Amino acid sequence: MSSVELLQDDLNIVIEWSRVNNMELHEQKFEVVNYPLNGSKALRELPFYPETVEYTTPKGHAISPQETVRDLGVYVSSSRSWGPHIEKTVQGARKMAAWTLSVFRDRSQVVMLTLYKSMVRSKLEYCCPVWNPTKVTEIQKLETVQRSFTRKISGCRDLQYWDRLKKLKLMSLQRRRERYSIIHVWKILNEHAPNDTGFEFKSHQRHGIKAEIPAMNKSAQLSVRTDYDNSFRVRAAQLFNVLPSELRSITLLDSFKVGLGRFMEQYPDTPPVPGYTPTNDNSMLSWRRTHSMQLS
Known part of the structure; x- marks a missing residue:
């Protein structure tokens, strides 16, 4: 059975469950977004392709693929681009x-x-x-x-x-986004937030607690590898691991935020601006690499 048929069955089950529990869903507002791989680009250009990924509700409403869908205030696109x-x-x-x-x-x-x-x-x-x-x-x-x-x-x-x-x-908005990512990883580590992204942590005698970077299939196509490198699961873990071990081991949120602020002040904050040439892309990961190269 194809993935489209499986999802259609799941859709029917959800709608039937809602009917049995007296909770009618607004089927005309259903939307679907597909994430095709680059290799299927030629197939997606064929006239009949939309029909192969179209779903139907029990009342007969067709759910056609959308380029962009808004989910809880965040727009996700079929191109996997933000x-x-x-x-x-x-x-x-x-x-x-x-x-x-x-x-x-x-x-x-x-x-x-x-x-x-x-x-x-x-x-x-x-x-x-x-x-x-x-x-x-x-x-x-x-x-x-x-x-x-x-x-x-x-x-x-x-x-x-x-x-x-x-x-x-x-702080630049770029630096603040990295700060938010680090804080969220800390919250997952200390069970203040659900670990819905599957973070794993290991404690090293020398390096303290570190977030594990998930393995990547090296045979995956380039666009998938790029998405992997830029994903929250990878980037946030890398940022968290940049912190000194004593900072990562703090268990009180307010104390962690104070320590994080002091640590981030050590790095220049020069976000990309048209007309100016920064040393790097201003990410703390880049500043860390620059510092390591200077030491070596």
């Missing part, structure tokens, strides 16, 4: 920033930062460990919102973005 979600996120944050700047006239640092952190930045960071981008263009697109807003703050207009971050004691 580009559509990042585009929607940036659009929403820009609209909120424009509204905020038009309503509030005060440009003082305290007022502007309070408005930015509560109304704009929160939109840019919703569920960010899930979709944390690694492409420079996407990092720049997100960073542009903070860059533009902070330029409006009194006394910051003539400062370049990296200097504004230092003056305002702000």
Whole structure:
């Protein structure tokens, strides 16, 4: 039995269960997104292909594949790219920033930062460990919102973005996303969050507690290997392992956050910005490699 037939059976079972339990589902709102591999591109261009991955509800409503689907506020695409979600996120944050700047006239640092952190930045960071981008263009697109807003703050207009971050004691959005990822791994380790991504940890006598990096099938196609390298399961584990052993062993959340903040201050925060040439892509993993190369 094909995977399409198996999923169709599962769909029928779920709908029948809901009917028996007097919980009617809105079948016209059902959506499906497929994740085909590159090797099947020629097949997907054939006229009859959509019919092979189309599902039907018991009432006869056809569920055709969608390019993008919104799930709990996060947009997932059939191309396995977070580009559509990042585009929607940036659009929403820009609209909120424009509204905020038009309503509030005060440009003082305290007022502007309070408005930015509560109304704009929160939109840019919703569920960010899930979709944390690694492409420079996407990092720049997100960073542009903070860059533009902070330029409006009194006394910051003539400062370049990296200097504004230092003056305002702000992290780049890129660095904050890495911070969120590390904290979530710590929460999984200390059972403050469900381990739904299958993290495994090992304690080493010399290196302390470390997150295990899952094995990758070396015969997998390039796009799959890229998705693997950029996934939360791998990137977050690598970031967590960068921390010193004494920091990874802290069991109190507030103490861990304080220690993490101090540790992250050791690394320069120079996010990708058009017109400036940074030393690397600004990830703590890259700064770690740069530091190791200098020592060697």
